[in-house]
Amino acid sequence: MARHNLGTVVQFEFTRTVKKRRFWIATLAIPVLLGIVFALIFASSTSTQSRADALKDQSLEFTYSDASTLIDPALAKAMGGTEEKDPATAADRVQAGTLNAYFAFPASLVAEPVLVFGTDQGIFKNGSYDAVARQLVVLSAQKQVGTPELAAAVQGNFSTDLQTFKNGERSGGLATVVPPLLFLVLFYVVIILLANQMLASTLEEKENRVTEMILTTLNPTTLVVGKVISLFLIGAVQSVVFAAPMVLGYVFFREQLDMPDFDVSELQFQFLPMLVGALLFIGGFILFTGVLVGIGAVMPTARDASAVFAPVMIMMFIPFYVVTLVVSDPGSMIVQIFTFFPFTAPVTAMLRNAFGSLNGVSAAVVIAELFIFGVLALRLAVHLFRYGSIEYSRKLSLRTAFSRKA
Structure with a gap:
């Protein structure tokens, strides 16, 4: 049998399949689902960014006590903090609702944890207390290190350029x-x-x-x-x-x-x-x-x-x-x-x-x-x-x- 019929078979099989409604339903189902997922991610990221921008505009009011002498008072004030006058009752006042938040920085940050007390603002907003306490420690430490280069070296915030070679050529x-x-x-x-x-x-x-x-x-x-x-x-x-x-x-x-x-x-x-x-x-x-x-x-x-x-x-x-x-x-x-x-x-x-x-x-x-x-x-x-x-x-x-x- 002549092989010139091959083109006819390919054309018939291809057009027969692509003309079927179920073929395009199955083919377009994944792109449509990906489009929906992308739209949801886009909407979610936009909403998250709006909440993050709103939180940036709000100052977190807190008091703190510093047994480590590491915290810089100027940085703490800029972040909304004031030095606590009565550390012994600070946690009780947070519990009673008369104080928004209190951070107790221990003498040794390596041996003891930083105690963070705050009023409940919901499971997501509560994370801001811990974030502010950590950021205050990091910024204070960087200021004491003295230069941005040393601070970056201590934190590991530097990049490397890796070059490898194979058979005498760069891979x-x-x-x-x-x-x-x-x-x-x-x-x-x-x-x-x-x-x-x-x-x-x-x-x-x-x-x-x-x-x-x-x-x-x-x-x-x-x-x-x-x-x-x-x-x-x-x-x-x-x-x-x-x-x-x-x-x-x-x-x-x-x-x-x-x-x-x-x-x-x-x-x-x-x-x-x-x-x-x-x-x-x-x-x-x-x-x-x-x-x-x-x-x-x-x-x-x-x-x-x-x-x-x-x-x-x-x-x-x-x-x-x-x-x-x-x-x-x-x-x-x-x-x-x-x-x-x-x-x-x-x-x-x-x-x-x-x-x-x-x-x-x-x-x-x-x-x-x-x-x-x-x-x-x-x-x-x-x-x-x-x-x-x-x-x-x-x-x-x-x-x-x-x-x-x-």
Whole structure:
């Protein structure tokens, strides 16, 4: 059968899926929910900032006694404090409601705690008492140290510029790790979101009893490959839709949403790790797609296929149980097994590739392994689809399928 029908299959499968209302409901559900969450965070941060500004305008009235002689009277006065004339009765007066707050600074701040007494203003506002007492101690100590440089050194308020080198060249640290990890994120997004679609795409014609008519005009290989390509395109559409709220939120509302201030321009897209990540992603996609299509070809209904589908998906998450070893000890036996076992290889190898522990030989072996097993899985799926597509009421017998000639 002519292969020019491949474009027709891809176009039909893609348009058939994107025209379904439930596809867009499922696709847009996550961005809508993210938008609602972002709106709530924005409103909450605005309200919190308004309360913080209001609290800044209010002075906290308190009295204090200082056995440590550390507290600076001028600073205490500026913060709303006055020296207590009768420390023995101060706590009782706070309890009686005639005194707003009282701080008792001990002779040794290391050996004894600062006693803070205040009238109850609610669980959130009560924290202002402790905050003011701590701030008064810190500012007084800084003033006694003498210079801002010594105060910063004592508190550890200084920055460092770390530079590391690998193979005679400066390594980029996190800036080189993040870009290759994007392939791992994309792999999970595509496989998880499209796994059910992969099964449904194979089982839909079988359950509708139209497979015989389709196979009279199309080669099974053309049909299966066309379905795989269309699923990849659908995954690309969903990935763009899902990423849009995060990108818009980071670009326009990063401060309001408390997103980390990460300079995207510092990311280093190194050619070799990005190439290896892309090949691992494509190979893993082909392998898992071929297996899922094969499951759909063998099973008569989606319900029957789900029993086999679950263990296949679980194998994608197994490497995360040893992620600490993948990062810290990539040479361990369990990491090596997960690196070269086909169903755990994509995730493990992409992690190691991002963190720089996957050497060239291992990368080549894993990539070749994924493509070889992926192509074999697709060929097996085509063979099973050829004979399993007309098994409407029962599971295809593998012995029967392999005893027949294609």
